[in-house]
């Protein structure tokens with residue numbers, strides 16, 4: 001027997017409805033904020049991710065699905081969605097047509113991650129990018145939208161963590177400061193931090209192991225330049241105006257140079273140590289780094305696999321069929337197929353009993369299917385030009401004329417969810 005490749009999986013009916021519910025809610029809410037969808041290829045030139053995600057990151061150094069194609073090109077299955085989105089933005093010179101651009105993407109990403117519960121090597125993300133706007137109210141508006149979306153899919157108890165990581169100017173000074181402060185202390189930190197000390201000292205603030213030691217380090221929020229300070233104050237003010245609450249989290253950082261100012265993350269209870277379901281922030285230098293104009297950017301990405309895990313049980317329930325047709329006899333079967341066609345064209349969900357079986361076993365199947373009604377059509381009913389509609393929740397039944405499917409549809413549409 002063939003099985004799905006390790007750390008990949010099938011999403012079967014029963015679970016897929018939860019995915020569809022999240023995706024539809026995202027599309028609906030993002031559209032209300034002026035976002036439009038972009039779809040990029042699943043694979044790109046490897047170089048794109050090296051340039052944008054950074055060669056020193058775990059993603060690029062250890063986790064990419066990179067292969068050489070038949071034309072001897074080095075290609076990579078996309079490990080994230082921002083780089084392809086920005087690549088498309090630059091390639092199609094969108095900045096010449098629009099002053100600011102609001103795009104979202106949704107789809108599978110690929111990373112060769114260590115095997116652990118809830119982590120898949122093909123996983124799905126939804127992400128949003130605003131290109132061409134650097135006003136603080138844009139940061140706040142996108143964050144407000146995320147929280148609105150998460151509440152709309154039924155999640156509660158979430159915590160929004162907010163920080164500013166400054167700009168090149170104030171961050172460079174802060175990093176120098178941090179280096180000096182850490183010089184006598186770095187021996188006490190974990191081995192990952194020892195490596196970060198030379199390569200990317202800011203990431204030490206993000207260490208999950210050294211939380212207590214990190215808390216004693218200077219905070220970037222106390223070291224912002226006046227322009228960054230002003231930007232951050234405005235972001236916070238706009239969030240307050242929108243009624244969005246947040247926790248100031250000075251150790252929340254982003255590792256790459258083009259990230260600046262606003263950084264945020266949303267954590268959820270019940271996910272253990274790796275409890276972030278989404279992260280985002282401002283990345284004003286990225287478009288330029290990828291060969292485009294000097295256009296600011298702001299965005300976030302959220303992992304659907306983990307979101308589905310913490311969704312309330314009753315969210316995105318499969319839509320039950322409106323009617324299950326229970327049919328006895330060949331003539332009734334023909335009539336039932338004709339009726340099913342009419343009802344389906346009229347927008348109703350119809351199940352036709354799949355095989356000629358006894359009335360009793362068909363009724364049992366109707367009950368198991370979760371359909372709201374059984375429509376019983378045997379020789380007697382056919383002779384009387386009727387179909388018996390039986391509401392499966394309480395057994396109440398009534399006869400409807402076969403000759404007027406409109407009245408049948410009226411009954412079926414009545415208490416439809």
Ligand SMILES: [Zn+2]
Pocket residue numbers: 166167168169170171224225226227228229
């Ligand atoms: Zn600054």
Ligand SMILES: [Zn+2]
Pocket residue numbers: 189190191192193207208209210
């Ligand atoms: Zn550490």
